[in-house]
Amino acid sequence: MTVSHPSAERSDDVDEMVLRDPHAAYQLLRSAGPIRQLQLFPEFDAWVVTDYEEARAALADQSLQKAPPDTAEGVAFDSPFEDELSANLLRADQPEHTRLRKLVTKAFTSRRIQEMRPRIEQIADELLDEMDGHTELDLLDAYAFPLPMTVICELLGVPDDDRDDFRAWSNRLLDTDVTDEDGSSVHEASTAMAAYLMKLIAQKREEPADDLLTALIDARDSEDRLTERELVGMVFVLLVAGHETTVNLIGNGVNGLLRNPDQLAALQANPELLPGAVEEFLRFDGPVHLATARWASEDMDLFGAQVKAGQMVLVSLLAANRDSNRFENPDRLDVTRAPGGHLAFGHGIHFCLGAALARLEGEIAFGRLLARFPDLALAGDPAAPLRWRYSTIIHGLETLPVRLTA
Numbered sequence: 086m087t088v089s090h091p092s093a094e095r096s097d098d099v100d101e102m103v104l105r106d107p108h109a110a111y112q113l114l115r116s117a118g119p120i121r122q123l124q125l126f127p128e129f130d131a132w133v134v135t136d137y138e139e140a141r142a143a144l145a146d147q148s149l150q151k152a153p154p155d156t157a158e159g160v161a162f163d164s165p166f167e168d169e170l171s172a173n174l175l176r177a178d179q180p181e182h183t184r185l186r187k188l189v190t191k192a193f194t195s196r197r198i199q200e201m202r203p204r205i206e207q208i209a210d211e212l213l214d215e216m217d218g219h220t221e222l223d224l225l226d227a228y229a230f231p232l233p234m235t236v237i238c239e240l241l242g243v244p245d246d247d248r249d250d251f252r253a254w255s256n257r258l259l260d261t262d263v264t265d266e267d268g269s270s271v272h273e274a275s276t277a278m279a280a281y282l283m284k285l286i287a288q289k290r291e292e293p294a295d296d297l298l299t300a301l302i303d304a305r306d307s308e309d310r311l312t313e314r315e316l317v318g319m320v321f322v323l324l325v326a327g328h329e330t331t332v333n334l335i336g337n338g339v340n341g342l343l344r345n346p347d348q349l350a351a352l353q354a355n356p357e358l359l360p361g362a363v364e365e366f367l368r369f370d371g372p373v374h375l376a377t378a379r380w381a382s383e384d385m386d387l388f389g390a391q392v393k394a395g396q397m398v399l400v401s402l403l404a405a406n407r408d409s410n411r412f413e414n415p416d417r418l419d420v421t422r423a424p425g426g427h428l429a430f431g432h433g434i435h436f437c438l439g440a441a442l443a444r445l446e447g448e449i450a451f452g453r454l455l456a457r458f459p460d461l462a463l464a465g466d467p468a469a470p471l472r473w474r475y476s477t478i479i480h481g482l483e484t485l486p487v488r489l490t491a
């Protein structure tokens with residue numbers, strides 16, 4: 086698959102290739118062992134784990150801590166979300182992590198999530214109604230983005246009128262912008278995002294309702310179970326994780342299907358394959374590229390590498406999910422593959438809180454889309470280069486132009 090990006094003029098070494106064309110880069114890297122140092126950020130190198138077994142072990146290894154240690158290398162660069170947004174689950178170690186996660190687990194259990202099925206189906210159908218009558222459109226804008234965004238906003242109980250601003254800030258926080266040398270664009274986006282979240286919390290304090298944000302505010306104001314910074318950090322992580330990822334489950338999965346017509350036909354002929362197909366989309370082109378940063382808490386031997394205290398360790402979920410020692414024919418999309426075992430939702434104590442919700446959204450999104458537009462196809466020249474977002478965290482397309490009818 087060819088990929089282009091505005092920064093293609095940068096040096097074409099493997100470090101840069103990991104961001105520009107990750108699957109090809111990991112194929113080159115894998116033969117060099119399960120871990121190696123890469124320069125993914127301008128100021129410092131990070132250790133990157135690429136093989137399945139080691140990736141799984143690293144995700145569960147609590148000597149790789151989430152809170153940057155005092156002596157960490159490159160912390161200033163890695164912390165654009167200072168200060169208001171950083172007190173969140175993905176930056177917390179035990180025991181803070183357990184306390185914070187307990188506040189939200191109840192809202193995300195499979196049973197609670199299954200109750201949302203009729204409403205998610207309705208949201209999908211409304212978006213599909215709006216698409217009807219168009220010949221070509223960007224599936225990310227019209228469907229893959231608004232669906233999970235509407236769901237997470239309703240679950241929290243916040244308006245989604247500002248969702249375009251929110252999407253722009255969130256993209257700026259998660260993508261690597263090579264032109265933002267002094268970090269001012271990221272800083273501006275994190276300041277705007279923090280101000281917006283504080284406004285949402287203030288509004289909800291004025292008008293409480295039967296929703297997750299009200300419950301979190303109660304836990305703060307009546308029970309003192311989290312600080313104000315932690316409240317803002319929680320809303321931040323739920324809103325960002327709730328929509329930056331599922332949009333790319335839908336986008337990457339549809340892209341994979343439309344480029345593999347035999348798999349599309351198999352799924353259309355056997356809709357009962359859908360839940361397994363969603364797992365395969367997650368394995369084949371998962372929405373998260375590298376899991377969020379971990380830091381060595383001490384000098385250690387990590388899979389044969391001498392990692393020093395304070396160095397950053399990143400786990401490549403994309404690489405692990407294409408490890409041929411774990412998955413047969415890993416570069417083949419196969420909707421009949423026995424599901425399970427992929428690392429797209431992470432592993433260990435930070436395993437994705439929203440996995441059940443994302444799976445349900447995915448199942449509904451693919452099922453409704455293919456039923457409504459059975460002749461769905463890529464618009465334009467299928468051999469034309471795809472533009473992937475340039476990001477250490479997100480693996481997703483910039484746009485996905487499709488034709489709706491034959």
Ligand code: HEM
Nearest residue numbers: 174175326327330331334376377430431435437438439443
């Ligand atoms: C297909 C969609 C999704 C994918 C692939 C995904 C992936 C992940 C991954 C890989 C992690 C762990 C990161 C790490 O260990 O560094 C994670 C954590 C998390 N995800 Fe998801 N996610 C998805 C959807 C969602 C949704 C819909 C929500 C809903 C709010 C959500 C909320 C979270 C939260 C709160 C965490 C942090 C958990 C913790 O630190 O304990 N995610 N997700």
